[in-house]
Every structure is written in structure tokens, then in C-alpha cells.
Amino acid sequence: MAGNGNAETVDAVVIGRNEGARLAACLQSLAGQVRRVIYVDSGSTDGSVALAEAAGAEVVRLDTLRPFTAARARNAGLDALATDPPRFVQFVDGDCAVDPGWIAAALAHMAAHPQAGVVCGRRRERFPGASVYNRLADAEWDTPVGPAAACGGDALMRHAAVAAAGGYRPDLIAGEEPELCLRLRRAGWQIWRIGAEMTLHDAAMTRFGQWWWRTKRAGHAFAEGAALHGAGPERHWVAETRRALLWGLALPTAAGVGALVLHPAALLLLLAWPLQVVRLARRWGGGRRGWERAAFTVLGKLPEALGVLGYWTGRLRGRQRGLIEYK
The missing domain is CATH 3.90.550.10 (Spore Coat Polysaccharide Biosynthesis Protein SpsA; Chain A)
Incomplete structure (x- = not known):
């Protein structure tokens, strides 16, 4: 060159x-x-x-x-x-x-x-x-x-x-x-x-699958970053990991288990998802891009949570995760 x-x-x-x-x-x-x-x-x-x-x-x-x-x-x-x-x-x-x-x-x-x-x-x-x-x-x-x-x-x-x-x-x-x-x-x-x-x-x-795998990779990165540096003053990716687990794992699990064990009304907990979409869309100015971004941000907590779980499952088993490619 x-x-x-x-x-x-x-x-x-x-x-x-x-x-x-x-x-x-x-x-x-x-x-x-x-x-x-x-x-x-x-x-x-x-x-x-x-x-x-x-x-x-x-x-x-x-x-x-x-x-x-x-x-x-x-x-x-x-x-x-x-x-x-x-x-x-x-x-x-x-x-x-x-x-x-x-x-x-x-x-x-x-x-x-x-x-x-x-x-x-x-x-x-x-x-x-x-x-x-x-x-x-x-x-x-x-x-x-x-x-x-x-x-x-x-x-x-x-x-x-x-x-x-x-x-x-x-x-x-x-x-x-x-x-x-x-x-x-x-x-x-x-x-x-x-x-x-x-x-x-x-x-x-x-394709949706490409987005899903790319977002799952982000969840893996959040979990590994938090494991490496989360105890430091920067709290590196601790909040991102917690949000993924809260919205992508704890909420649907609580709704499903609550509906089976307590009452079907527990499924109303899932209304937190569309409410969060509305809140984020308004924050980001609405319009097509604001609503798209909000909807996929909330939906993305599911693959992010899977990425977090995948990291910790691999770590507990002593196995290093290979590349998560989306192309």
C-alpha cells in the first residue's frame, strides 16, 4: 500500500x-x-x-x-x-x-x-x-x-x-x-x-435468525465482561447482564410458573414487555425507527439472556464457547 x-x-x-x-x-x-x-x-x-x-x-x-x-x-x-x-x-x-x-x-x-x-x-x-x-x-x-x-x-x-x-x-x-x-x-x-x-x-x-444469533452473542459478551471486570469500580456490563436476566429470564419464568402454580392471571406479568416497548419508543422519539428499536430492544432480552446462560453453563462445565457467527 x-x-x-x-x-x-x-x-x-x-x-x-x-x-x-x-x-x-x-x-x-x-x-x-x-x-x-x-x-x-x-x-x-x-x-x-x-x-x-x-x-x-x-x-x-x-x-x-x-x-x-x-x-x-x-x-x-x-x-x-x-x-x-x-x-x-x-x-x-x-x-x-x-x-x-x-x-x-x-x-x-x-x-x-x-x-x-x-x-x-x-x-x-x-x-x-x-x-x-x-x-x-x-x-x-x-x-x-x-x-x-x-x-x-x-x-x-x-x-x-x-x-x-x-x-x-x-x-x-x-x-x-x-x-x-x-x-x-x-x-x-x-x-x-x-x-x-x-x-x-x-x-x-x-433474516431474523441472524439478528437472534448476533443478539445472543451480545448477551454472552455481557456475562463474560461482567465476570471479568464487574467487581471493579466501572461495574463493567453488570447492569446489561442484569437487565438481560430480568427481562429475558426472570419475567417470563415468573409468569409461566405463577400461571401453573398459582393462577393464570400471573400471565399478566407479561404485559410488562409491551409497556416497556411503549416507554422506550416514546423516549426515542417514536416514529418507525423509534418503535422498531424499542420492540427489538425488549425482544432482544430473550436471546441476550440465553447468551448469559450459555456463558455460565460453559464456564461451569469448563468449556470455552466457540464463535457465535451470524453471517
Whole structure:
């Protein structure tokens, strides 16, 4: 890849698995913005490796002896940069294209904020009109501008800060970015979300089952994050885990058991779900998107609760959960 012409050195780490045309768009979007591109492949069978090599990226293939995780892939990218480390590293998921002005905007913010260890911007869904699930993902990424607790998979980071933190926790199957950001904040670094356009993401979610598995993965991440850092002052993902268990497990269980043991009227407890939908929809401004977001937020507590239970079941059995993929 060509040099970016910036005074600060920026390299990119792209991770992917069978992204095909999405990967091609991702690599093309980085041309001219960064010095090097490291592409880390997690067992693709669609020609992604050859595609990345043809685009000029340096390819790292993960071996199959250990389970694939996004965190492990990103760490492999960091390892590939170790011999000639940049000052900054742009992490990108292979299904995302980087905005032409993003690197310059992120570097400018880094320069103005020396304690910024991570800067992220607005990730947008490329095809929000394709499905309600894509629209939900787009809304999920529309987080407030300013100091933040965490970033997502796409972000510009100070290489030295990430290296000193030991990189990502490789065994996490989800939630690895917030976990890293938590450790960075404890080390004195700041996480920022700025108003600049950052990436276009292609979720390609067109089926309910895809949304269900993606939401179940979030529940798993909540439970594991809370188990790792919930006792700390940040109470990392404790509230999210409790909400999933309250709305997705305790409420339907109480209604069902109450109806069987006490009186069928116990099923009226389930009215809490539609009431919560109404409350959230009003908070989020109503309209089509407000009602969609509210309805799926409440419904999502069911797969989230299953994800929480799955984490703890696996932990008690001494088994590590494999990847929960939705594509």
C-alpha cells in the first residue's frame, strides 16, 4: 500500500473471514491513507487471501489449532507490526470501508488530545433500507460524540498504548473492544468518539435468525465482561447482564410458573414487555425507527439472556464457547 503522506505513521490491521467483495472494498478504501495494511485471515475459503495479496496487503493466516476470535486476529496483526511499529494503528473489520477523510480527522483529534489512546467516529450501515436488522445495527452505532467508555471494531489507536496494555484478550469471542478500552482507561488513556464519518459497514442481516444469533452473542459478551471486570469500580456490563436476566429470564419464568402454580392471571406479568416497548419508543422519539428499536430492544432480552446462560453453563462445565457467527 502507498504511504499516506502524513507526518504520523499509520498502519492498518484488517481482519476477516469469507468477506469477498466486502474485503475488496475495505482494502481499496485504505489505499493512500496508511503506510501498510496487514490482513489477518481466519480460515476463509472464498479466495479472500489471494484477493488481499493482489491488493498489496501483507497476509497473516491464523492456524486452526486454536479457536478463531476477532481478538486473536487483531493481536496477530499487532504482532506483524512489531518489527517496524507505527505510531498509530487503524483497526478495521473486513466488511467495512473506511471514509476517505477519516484517518486525517482521527489524527487531528489525537494531536489535540495527547491522552487519547483510541479515537472512533461514525460507523454507518451501508444498506440500512435492506432490512430492519440493518437499521437496528445502524442505530446501535450512533453513539454520543465526546469521551466514551469503549469503541467498536473500527478505531484508530496509539500503537504504544495498545502494546503496553498487552493487546486484546484473545479468548473473548465477543466484547473484546470494550474490555481493551477498560484496561486502557485504567492505564490513564482516554477513549473518544468524534463526529467524523469513519466507516461503512455491510451487516448483510436479512433474516431474523441472524439478528437472534448476533443478539445472543451480545448477551454472552455481557456475562463474560461482567465476570471479568464487574467487581471493579466501572461495574463493567453488570447492569446489561442484569437487565438481560430480568427481562429475558426472570419475567417470563415468573409468569409461566405463577400461571401453573398459582393462577393464570400471573400471565399478566407479561404485559410488562409491551409497556416497556411503549416507554422506550416514546423516549426515542417514536416514529418507525423509534418503535422498531424499542420492540427489538425488549425482544432482544430473550436471546441476550440465553447468551448469559450459555456463558455460565460453559464456564461451569469448563468449556470455552466457540464463535457465535451470524453471517
